[in-house]
Each structure stands twice: as structure tokens, then as C-alpha cells.
Amino acid sequence: MKPAFSVIFFTVMSGAGLGLMVWLLVATMMSAHIRMPNVTFINGVIIAAAFIVVGLCSSTLHLANRKNVIYSLTQFRTSWLSREGVFALALFPIAGLYLWLRSAAAPTVVVHGLALVLIALAIIILFCTGMIYGCLKTIPRWNSWLTPTKYVLFGLMSGALLFVAILSTRSAEIGPLGRPWVAIVLLAAGLLVYLGYLLKHPRKQHTINDALGLKQGQVRLLDVGHTHGTFLTNEFGFQLAREKARLLRWLSIALGFVLPLVLLFFSNTPPFAPVVACLIGLFVERWLFFAEAEHVVRLYHGQQHV
Amino acid sequence: MKLGLAIDLDTCVGCHACAVACKEWNGKSLMGGAPDYDPYGSAPSGTWYNRIRQYELDGDPSFTPQGCGSTHQPLSKTINVPMSCMHCEEAHCVTVCPTGASYKRAEDGIVLVDPDRCMGCNYCSWACPYGARELDADQGVMKKCTLCVDRIYDQQLPESERQPACVLACPTHARHFGDYDDPASKVSQLAAARGRQDMLGDLGYKPVNAYLSPRKPAQVEAVALRQGLSDKAKAFVNRLISL
Numbered sequence: 001m002k003p004a005f006s007v008i009f010f011t012v013m014s015g016a017g018l019g020l021m022v023w024l025l026v027a028t029m030m031s032a033h034i035r036m037p038n039v040t041f042i043n044g045v046i047i048a049a050a051f052i053v054v055g056l057c058s059s060t061l062h063l064a065n066r067k068n069v070i071y072s073l074t075q076f077r078t079s080w081l082s083r084e085g086v087f088a089l090a091l092f093p094i095a096g097l098y099l100w101l102r103s104a105a106a107p108t109v110v111v112h113g114l115a116l117v118l119i120a121l122a123i124i125i126l127f128c129t130g131m132i133y134g135c136l137k138t139i140p141r142w143n144s145w146l147t148p149t150k151y152v153l154f155g156l157m158s159g160a161l162l163f164v165a166i167l168s169t170r171s172a173e174i175g176p177l178g179r180p181w182v183a184i185v186l187l188a189a190g191l192l193v194y195l196g197y198l199l200k201h202p203r204k205q206h207t208i209n210d211a212l213g214l215k216q217g218q219v220r221l222l223d224v225g226h227t228h229g230t231f232l233t234n235e236f237g238f239q240l241a242r243e244k245a246r247l248l249r250w251l252s253i254a255l256g257f258v259l260p261l262v263l264l265f266f267s268n269t270p271p272f273a274p275v276v277a278c279l280i281g282l283f284v285e286r287w288l289f290f291a292e293a294e295h296v297v298r299l300y301h302g303q304q305h306v
Numbered sequence: 307m308k309l310g311l312a313i314d315l316d317t318c319v320g321c322h323a324c325a326v327a328c329k330e331w332n333g334k335s336l337m338g339g340a341p342d343y344d345p346y347g348s349a350p351s352g353t354w355y356n357r358i359r360q361y362e363l364d365g366d367p368s369f370t371p372q373g374c375g376s377t378h379q380p381l382s383k384t385i386n387v388p389m390s391c392m393h394c395e396e397a398h399c400v401t402v403c404p405t406g407a408s409y410k411r412a413e414d415g416i417v418l419v420d421p422d423r424c425m426g427c428n429y430c431s432w433a434c435p436y437g438a439r440e441l442d443a444d445q446g447v448m449k450k451c452t453l454c455v456d457r458i459y460d461q462q463l464p465e466s467e468r469q470p471a472c473v474l475a476c477p478t479h480a481r482h483f484g485d486y487d488d489p490a491s492k493v494s495q496l497a498a499a500r501g502r503q504d505m506l507g508d509l510g511y512k513p514v515n516a517y518l519s520p521r522k523p524a525q526v527e528a529v530a531l532r533q534g535l536s537d538k539a540k541a542f543v544n545r546l547i548s549l
Binding site: 001062063064065066067068069071072073074075078079080081082085132135136137138139206208210211212213214216217218219220221222223224225226227228229230231232235236295296297300301 | 320322349350351352353354357358359360361362363364365366384385387389398400401402403404405406407422423424425426427428429431432433434435436437440441443445446447502503504505506507508509510517519
């Protein structure tokens with residue numbers, strides 16, 4: 001698949017923003033353990049909103065006919081893309097209501113209840129994003145439960161790192177746990193899921209024989225029927241050199257997971273370093289997610305297995 | 307009704323007449339627009355609703371002039387495969403569409419795109435295993451085979467011409483159009499008699515179009531040559547000369 005920059009940027013940024021929102025809300029509900037200044041909370045909310053909004057705007061950049069984007073909220077019943085849009089837009093009024101009730105000192109039950117709704121909504125949005133890719137039977141690499149798991153987990157993970165960084169800007173009272181354990185555990189879980197996704201890879205499921213229904217013998221393409229590129233070759237024909245893929249895979253593992261894990265666990269470096277490393281690593285991971293996925297239409301263009 | 311095409315993989319010669327006729331009709335039709343990009347330049351491309359590819363199916367390696375034991379094609383065979391929208395019964399391209407621009411008509415099963423709703427996100431083309439959908443970069447909306455919906459119901463046309471342009475243009479009559487819900491229709495009969503190719507059937511899209519399976523060529527019985535004395539003498543002389 002063609003790695004479209006707008007979609008890569010959208011999924012990484014919105015994922016981190018939604019994850020940050022989740023941990024900010026969790027922290028407000030656990031005030032017995034984490035006492036953060038209100039300024040820190042407001043800063044966090046602004047950063048989370050910026051990440052989510054920039055991401056959502058970027059997601060519309062690859063649309064060829066943006067004037068019809070409003071219709072994309074209509075097919076909630078069948079389309080994961082539509083569901084994602086509806087939930088993402090529902091987030092803003094509910095978050096606004098939450099902030100208003102919070103500042104108006106509404107009863108704790110109401111505020112916390114709304115916080116739980118927002119947390120659920122953030123996770124649902126991440127899940128919908130993952131299912132946009134995970135539901136496609138035409139792309140065997142994506143058609144797995146690991147795809148939505150990855151999107152939810154990596155969003156919460158990068159959000160937790162951002163949360164740690166923002167918390168460190170002002171002195172907050174953190175409970176007896178000396179280290180940011182949530183971020184560390186999520187990084188470890190993220191690494192395991194990512195390795196699982198990478199190792200599950202090379203199960204080639206479909207052959208050129210399946211594509212044409214010619215099971216009797218070897219089939220090969222003689223003539224592809226076009227003299228230059230087509231929409232199909234442009235969208236689905238992306239070829240990634242094996243050496244480059246291997247290098248990028250290790251880079252994404254190292255920057256996205258291992259380096260932040262080591263930095264958080266063993267040293268007292270400024271907590272913005274792990275965030276930057278993790279986001280760069282996730283950009284590489286997301287680029288690979290598209291670049292390495294193969295669509296079955298490649299079989300009709302002469303590829304023997306997908 | 308379940309309208310669709312039957313395409314004969316034995317008689318298709320891969321001439322691209324169907325694709326050209328499709329371009330000719332749909333390039334100007336109300337539904338369509340199938341633009342070309344840089345058609346006379348160094349990188350010609352364009353939006354096509356129908357593309358023809360040519361494949362080679364290997365012969366049976368155990369083939370001898372005395373015949374081969376398996377059900378295999380005895381010699382390698384060239385197979386031309388024109389591909390357009392299959393108007394699938396389980397059209398996943400329609401269910402993934404976020405705008406509702408893609409729809410499958412209840413009355414005849416034709417899958418269409420409403421250009422006034424499409425936002426050009428390409429998601430439907432990702433969901434299609436057969437590469438039937440291509441973006442019209444000029445209008446920014448997805449385009450696909452309409453089964454010439456603006457021909458087949460047109461009362462102004464003589465009845466014999468109420469067929470898709472590709473079917474009318476095919477010089478070898480490899481393309482047929484009809485209703486698969488009617489067991490007496492030509493396409494149903496052809497599909498039943500010849501069998502249809504199972505193209506990525508395990509994905510579960512249930513394509514309506516049928517690709518009629520190539521027939522196995524009739525086995526010709528090999529007759530051993532009877533060699534007389536003069537033939538043997540000639541063979542002997544030939545061997546001497548070629549020494």
C-alpha cells in the first residue's frame with residue numbers, strides 16, 4: 001500500500017493526543033495518588049486537543065473531494081471509517097461539557113462519570129481507527145485482531161509518555177511509586193504486541209492461481225495491459241526493498257519502544273527525550289504498516305503470492 | 307434481477323476492444339467521465355472501468371505426443387482476462403463506504419457510485435479485491451463499471467443495443483450480458499454449462515460476473531508411424547550425411 005503521509009501523521013498524532021487525554025482523566029480521578037496542579041492539567045488538555053485536532057485535520061488532506069466530507073458521518077451502521085468520524089466529533093462537545101462542569105465545581109460523581117465516558121470514547125475512537133484497516137479481507141497483513149490492538153495500545157502508550165513529560169514540568173505530588181510504571185508497562189506490552197505483529201507476518205495466503213481460479217498449473221503474467229502506471233499500481237503497487245524494510249523495522253523497535261523504556265527505567269534524563277524517540281519510532285512503525293501491507297489486487301498484476 | 311456479465315476465457319483474444327468501447331461510451335456519459343492523464347506524453351495513464359491482462363498457464367510437464375495422464379492442459383495456454391466490476395453479491399466496497407456514495411441497487415444488483423456524495427477517500431478501492439474501482443483525479447470521485455446502466459434501460463435505443471458497450475463491441479462474442487436470477491437466461495445457461503472460475507472465492511464477495519472456464523482441448527489420439535523399408539533406408543542415409 002502507498003504510505004500516505006497525511007494518514008500516518010493523523011494516526012500517530014491523534015493516537016498520542018487521545019492517549020494523553022485518557023491519562024490526564026485517570027490522574028484527576030486518582031487524586032489520592034497523584035496531586036497535579038491545575039495548570040498542569042490545563043496545559044495537558046491544550047496539548048492533547050492540539051494533537052487530536054491537528055491529526056484530524058491532516059486526515060482530510062488525502063481526500064480528493066473534500067466538499068463531501070460531511071456525508072462521511074452517515075454510514076455509522078456499516079462503515080468503521082464513518083464510526084470513527086462520528087465518535088471523534090462527539091468527543092469535542094462532551095470534553096467541553098466536562099471542562100465546564102469541572103470548573104463549575106459540579107458534584108464529583110458527575111465529573112468522574114463524564115471522565116469515564118471520555119476515557120471510553122477515546123479508546124473506542126482508537127479501536128475504530130484500527131478496524132478501518134483490520135476489517136479489510138483484501139489486505140491479509142492487516143486482517144487480524146492485532147491491528148486494532150496495536151492502534152489502541154500504541155495510542156495509550158505514547159499518551160502515557162506525553163503525560164509523564166507534562167507532569168514533570170511542574171512539581172506534582174506523586175504517590176509512593178518512584179517511577180512512571182504505567183508508561184513502562186505499556187511500553188513493554190506495546191513492544192510485545194509489535195513483535196507479535198512483525199513475527200506473524202510472512203504467511204502468504206493467496207496465490208495468483210487463486211486470483212484467476214486456474215489451479216491446474218503455474219500461472220504467470222504475460223502482459224499487464226497498460227503502458228505506464230495506473231491508479232491501481234499507484235495505490236497498491238508500492239515496493240519496499242527488503243534491506244530497507246529490515247533497517248526500518250529495527251529502527252522502529254529501537255526508537256519507539258526500547259529506547260524510551262531504557263530511558264524511563266534507568267536514567268533521570270529529561271522526560272521529553274523518551275516522548276520524542278517514541279513518536280519518531282511510531283512514525284516509522286506506521287509508515288511500515290502501510291508500506292509492507294500487500295493488497296490481493298497485486299496478484300492480477302503478476303505477483304505470485306500475497 | 308441479478309444483472310451481470312459472462313466472459314468466455316476461451317474466446318477472448320485480448321484485443322482491448324471492450325475497454326476502448328467502454329471508454330468511448332462512459333467517457334462522455336451522464337454517469338461517467340473516465341479521464342486520461344497525459345495521453346500522448348511520456349507517462350500516459352487514465353481512469354478505466356475495464357482492464358485486460360494476459361496470462362500464461364503452464365502445460366503439463368509430463369506431456370508426450372502420446373497424451374498426458376492428468377486433467378491438466380497438455381500445452382501451455384494464453385488466457386486473456388478482461389476485468390471490470392463483478393457487481394458482487396457481498397459488495398464489501400459498499401459496506402465500507404463512509405459517505406453512502408457507493409450503493410448496490412436492490413432491483414438489479416448493479417453497484418454504483420453517486421458522484422455527488424463521494425469524498426474521494428479511496429477506501430472502497432481498498433476493499434475491492436478485483437481492482438475494479440479507480441479514482442477520477444479530475445472530479446476527485448471514485449469511478450467504476452456501471453454495467454452501462456444508462457444504455458441497458460434506454461427505451462430510445464433499439465432493443466438489441468440495450469446492452470453494455472463492451473458486450474456490443476466484442477468481436478469474438480466472448481462477452482455476454484444478462485440476468486443471473488433467470489435460470490433460462492443466456493448467461494445462466496453458459497455459466498452452468500461451462501462452469502465459472504472461482505476467483506478469490508474464499509474472500510466471500512460472491513462475484514456475479516462469471517468467467518467461463520477454459521475448455522480442455524480434445525485429446526487427439528496419437529498414431530504410431532508405420533515405417534517401411536525405404537523410410538528406414540532414408541533415415542540411414544540422413545544419419546550418414548549428418549555425421
